Amino acid sequence: MPTHVAASASAAALIRRLRELHGPLMFHLSGGCCDGTAPICMKQGEFPLGSLDVLLGEVEGAPFYTGIGQAALMTNAELLLDVVDGESDSFSIEAGDGQRFIARTLSCARDSSMAKE
Amino acid sequence: MPTAEVASEFTVHHALDGLHKGGVQKKYGNFIGGRWVAPAQGKYFTDYSPINGEPLAEIAKSTAEDVEKALDAAHAAKYAWGHTSPAARAELLLKVADKLQENLELLALAETIDNGKPIRETRNADVPLSIDHFRYFAACVRAEEGALGELDNDTVAYHFKEPLGVVGQIIPWNFPLLMASWKLAPAIGAGNCVVIKPASNTPLSLLIMAGLVADVLPPGVLNVITGPGGEIGKALASNPRISKIAFTGETTTGRLIMQYASGPIIPQTLELGGKSPNIFFADVMDHDDDYFDKVLEGFALFAFNKGEVCTCPSRALIQESIFDKFMEKAVARVAKIKVGNPLDPATQMGAQASHDQLEKILNYIKIGKDEGAKCVTGGEQAHLGNGLEKGYYVQPTVFVGHNKMRVFQEEIFGPVLSVTKFKDIDDAIEIGNDTPYGLGAGVWSRSGSTVYRVGREIQAGRVWTNCYHVYPAGAAFGGYKQSGFGRETHKMILDHYQQTKNLLVSYSPKAMGFF
Numbered sequence: 001m002p003t004h005v006a007a008s009a010s011a012a013a014l015i016r017r018l019r020e021l022h023g024p025l026m027f028h029l030s031g032g033c034c035d036g037t038a039p040i041c042m043k044q045g046e047f048p049l050g051s052l053d054v055l056l057g058e059v060e061g062a063p064f065y066t067g068i069g070q071a072a073l074m075t076n077a078e079l080l081l082d083v084v085d086g087e088s089d090s091f092s093i094e095a096g097d098g099q100r101f102i103a104r105t106l107s108c109a110r111d112s113s114m115a116k117e
Numbered sequence: 118m119p120t121a122e123v124a125s126e127f128t129v130h131h132a133l134d135g136l137h138k139g140g141v142q143k144k145y146g147n148f149i150g151g152r153w154v155a156p157a158q159g160k161y162f163t164d165y166s167p168i169n170g171e172p173l174a175e176i177a178k179s180t181a182e183d184v185e186k187a188l189d190a191a192h193a194a195k196y197a198w199g200h201t202s203p204a205a206r207a208e209l210l211l212k213v214a215d216k217l218q219e220n221l222e223l224l225a226l227a228e229t230i231d232n233g234k235p236i237r238e239t240r241n242a243d244v245p246l247s248i249d250h251f252r253y254f255a256a257c258v259r260a261e262e263g264a265l266g267e268l269d270n271d272t273v274a275y276h277f278k279e280p281l282g283v284v285g286q287i288i289p290w291n292f293p294l295l296m297a298s299w300k301l302a303p304a305i306g307a308g309n310c311v312v313i314k315p316a317s318n319t320p321l322s323l324l325i326m327a328g329l330v331a332d333v334l335p336p337g338v339l340n341v342i343t344g345p346g347g348e349i350g351k352a353l354a355s356n357p358r359i360s361k362i363a364f365t366g367e368t369t370t371g372r373l374i375m376q377y378a379s380g381p382i383i384p385q386t387l388e389l390g391g392k393s394p395n396i397f398f399a400d401v402m403d404h405d406d407d408y409f410d411k412v413l414e415g416f417a418l419f420a421f422n423k424g425e426v427c428t429c430p431s432r433a434l435i436q437e438s439i440f441d442k443f444m445e446k447a448v449a450r451v452a453k454i455k456v457g458n459p460l461d462p463a464t465q466m467g468a469q470a471s472h473d474q475l476e477k478i479l480n481y482i483k484i485g486k487d488e489g490a491k492c493v494t495g496g497e498q499a500h501l502g503n504g505l506e507k508g509y510y511v512q513p514t515v516f517v518g519h520n521k522m523r524v525f526q527e528e529i530f531g532p533v534l535s536v537t538k539f540k541d542i543d544d545a546i547e548i549g550n551d552t553p554y555g556l557g558a559g560v561w562s563r564s565g566s567t568v569y570r571v572g573r574e575i576q577a578g579r580v581w582t583n584c585y586h587v588y589p590a591g592a593a594f595g596g597y598k599q600s601g602f603g604r605e606t607h608k609m610i611l612d613h614y615q616q617t618k619n620l621l622v623s624y625s626p627k628a629m630g631f632f
Contacts, residue, residue: 036390091351
């Protein structure tokens with residue numbers, strides 16, 4: 001079963017606000033040092049997508065990608081794109097204004113009774 | 118500037134007071150051309166302490182314009198600095214080291230309140246290692262030589278190492294001063310001028326350092342621009358006016374940087390994180406001696422810097438024949454770790470660096486539990502009270518599971534250790550290498566041939582052998598696989614900050630006979 005990505009109400013609102021400022025957006029879920037598994041929000045076209053990237057879904061009109069290795073670890077997972085107060089620096093477009101997108105794993109198995117915020 | 122007094126009450130307020138008395142500012146512009154310059158758009162953001170959420174300083178929220186100003190200053194300085202003799206450059210690196218040494222306590226305090234790491238670590242690791250880095254590279258720069266080859270009786274090839282010119286550097290928030298030093302010492306030592314961007318949540322120590330060396334380095338050699346990663350990072354990495362970009366951070370951004378660098382066609386060095394295995398062979402338990410005590414510390418070192426290290430030994434692989442007995446002692450060791458106010462010298466583990474980091478770590482703890490990993494200690498947020506309610510604290514957490522779980526494969530960047538067992542040396546190597554990353558690893562055994570065989574087979578750039586988390590200058594550090602490329606903390610990094618000039622000289626007066 002594929003990974004399922006949804007946005008919380010506050011994440012959806014932030015995406016809409018950012019889209020007004022910057023135009024169409026995309027997400028790439030990262031891995032590794034510091035930011036670790038954090039979603040990086042960028043303008044569409046900014047990131048060099050290729051055969052090593054997998055489209056997991058769409059949130060508020062913005063395609064949500066991750067690397068092929070990360071995607072394999074998250075089959076059956078239920079992801080919730082959320083927003084928290086965050087001071088972390090990042091190349092993600094919302095960083096630096098006191099907020100940060102994060103990707104919560106709600107469950108590692110698909111749960112159809114999951115309620116969105 | 119006089120050094121700050123050690124805070125007798127361990128409050129951020131008291132520490133900040135001491136820093137201000139020591140000359141630290143409440144508001145910082147960018148450091149350009151040897152002086153403080155307000156950001157072009159006049160905007161600032163607040164830098165907070167993760168100890169208790171208190172504001173520390175106002176920091177320049179730069180834009181691409183400010184990056185251009187910094188590049189102007191760097192280019193203005195590059196000819197003179199590039200033509201400064203190695204001995205003279207080395208002399209200035211030593212003076213930078215001396216300035217940092219004179220202000221060790223001030224810098225340690227600033228680093229602790231900005232990042233949340235224990236004062237015990239900043240005083241004994243972060244700042245001293247930073248100082249030593251400048252000294253090490255002063256020595257390397259002095260001792261460097263080119264090469265020559267006699268190609269025939271009349272032709273000699275001379276090889277000179279020349280600086281690249283102006284370079285860009287983007288550093289993370291986990292070891293702000295040390296990461297700056299790892300990047301600046303070789304770049305500046307090699308004769309380059311630098312524009313460096315610290316992480317926005319931890320800019321303080323680098324800004325303080327810039328002020329301290331303002332009258333040491335010629336103006337324009339060191340330029341510090343603060344601001345949001347996306348905008349400043351792009352303005353720097355894609356800029357035709359830099360000759361190289363260096364980055365330490367995570368994978369998606371690493372790929373973005375490589376893409377940006379393709380515009381001006383410039384080389385990069387990247388360090389992108391890891392999921393380092395710490396491998397414990399059965400013979401470590403042969404005796405209950407000093408070495409075994411060191412082994413137990415090795416296991417607990419996932420908590421160093423509250424787990425916010427690219428080389429965090431976040432996977433422990435224990436040989437199955439000793440698993441239960443080893444875990445009894447090892448988990449007990451972890452349970453004793455003192456989480457607390459990082460300003461208290463008795464604290465062993467401090468605050469996570471930001472709120473979003475805390476949220477992410479707690480989410481991974483949930484993932485571990487959901488996946489069926491068994492939590493044997495910790496597993497919750499740490500509520501410390503005592504004025505620290507708004508700080509970001511986690512209990513050191515240990516999971517037991519298998520290597521295919523998400524908590525074994527994904528970098529959590531927090532004090533969460535995932536433990537599994539292995540059968541024999543081949544199994545250890547296989548599990549150790551079953552990761553997309555290859556930055557660090559640890560191998561523990563009383564047998565020299567075991568540690569050697571395993572060390573040579575592990576696909577990681579740094580294999581700690583009967584030790585962990587030591588970062589001396591002179592030991593090359595960098596990644597295999599998805600952890601990036603390039604090696605730091607060793608004189609070989611100078612090759613990444615220089616280019617070879619070949620003077621191909623003919624001493625013959627005779628034409629070749631072609632035309």
